[in-house]
Amino acid sequence: MAVKNLVVRTVKFALFLAFAANLAACGLPRSGPTKSELTRQDSETGQASFVVNVDDSIMRVSNIQPELGFPNDFKRVGMVGSDIIRPGDVLGLTIWENVDDGLLAGQGQNSTILEEVQVDGAGNIFVPYAGKLRASGQTPEQLRQVITRKLNDQTPDPQVQVRRVAGDGATVSVSGAVSGQGIYAIERPTRTLSAMLARAGGVAVEPEIAQIVLVRGNRRGRIWFEDLYDDPSLDVPLRGGDRILVEADTRKYTALGSTGAQSLVAFEMQNLSALEALAQVGGLLSTTADPTGIFILRDEQPNIANTLLGRSDFKASQRIVYVLNLTEPNGLFYARDFHIRDGDTVYVTEAPFTQWDKTISALTGSLGRVNSLSNLAN
Incomplete structure (x- = not known):
């Protein structure tokens, strides 16, 4: 009798295993392929x-x-001379005259201030009594000497000061994830990419995922913000009309399966x-x-x-x-x-x-429900 019971139990267990394997093959819930x-x-x-x-x-x-970087011609250009006057620049002029009643100064004054003198598209400016003068391509000192010579024939020993206020002819646009978007002049302290970014308040995203795009004409380059300070060759000189865009890293990967979260995940580092x-x-x-x-x-x-x-x-x-x-x-x-x-x-x-644990759970749960229904029927 004991042997017979052992055989019966063995057969039942084999049938149970076969049924379990068949149930598993039928497709129990799971997170993906094995x-x-x-x-x-x-x-x-x-x-x-x-x-x-x-x-x-x-x-x-x-x-x-994939490598990021700037075209070689971005790196090879020289530093912009911040003192060179260009079309679109704005100049400030102050003229002192060595007489009480001068050509330009008002009654009782001996100096005249011309706050904003625009350099036109052809590179010229107009100064009263000096006429139309070529300003583009000259330094403020060279232009000062030209104006002095022109006025010297009409007023004795004029003293002239020329200040260059960088205007449309030497500006770049900074936009994107920066603290201060806007149009900025290329001046002596801001003639390179890193200096201009600092002038705009720095990046407004985590440095580890910040990317810098520099557009010059119909060409562009892209670098990591952190690489800008690791590689001095990437701190390129700027040119008038450059466009600087700061973006957060847009790379993503998908996490699936038996992980803490199944989702589309953004990169948090380079x-x-x-x-x-x-x-x-x-x-x-x-x-x-x-x-x-x-x-x-x-x-x-x-x-x-x-x-x-x-x-x-x-x-x-x-x-x-x-x-x-x-x-x-x-x-x-x-x-x-x-x-x-x-x-x-x-x-x-x-x-x-x-998967085996799910199979056993499904079977034991199913058998339990069957027994419950049987008891209710009885």
Whole structure:
């Protein structure tokens, strides 16, 4: 009798396992595909993506980031001479006359102040009794001498002062995420990019995610704000008409699976590692996550895909699935050093136990409900 009962229990348990396996295969609720499903090869339809296990050699290729920078001609230009007068500039003139009743001064005065003298589009200005004078291309000192000579024939020993107030001919626009947007003159203290940004009050976003765009004519360059101070060659001289735009980093990645949060996540730093990306969303869920199945899904450029896979026939972007196993000896180091890129998907699979636990819960719950209904019927 004991043997018979043991056989019956064994058969029932086998049937239970078979039913459980069938129930699991039917599709219990889960956060996404399993590790085996993601890495499975399809021999009939061909491989839609390529699975790559991350190691040092893989990271040397995959960690190549798109470079930001300025065109070389932005860097090669000389510093703008802040004393050179240009069309559109505004000048301030003061003229002293060595007589009581001068040409320009009022009764009882010996000086005349012309607060705003506009340099016209042709580069000329008009000074009473001196006439139309060429100002563009000259320094204030050179123009002072010209005006003095012109007035000297009409009033004895005139003394002239010329002040350059930078106007439309030497200004840049600063906009975007800065404390003070506006039009700023290129003056002696603000002839470089960093100085002009300081003049505008500095960036109004976190420095780690700030990007600087400089537009000059029909050309443009983009750099990281932090690189501006790390690399002196990026602190380029400005030119009249330059447009400076400060933007926050717009890169994002998607976090899915057994993580603390499943969402579209903005980058919080210039270089974001896989470990930091997981930390941003609360890390792995200790109750469900499979630390051997951390996947980064990315569309790689053909040159990178060819190098990764040892091929040369790819002409278009390829779908690459990078696999991180945190339980390996160097797994955490690989996750720390692997760079996430814009548009990546970070997916953490569920541990096999999790699906089995869901199956058992579903079965025990179902059997409990059946017993309850049976008791009610009786």
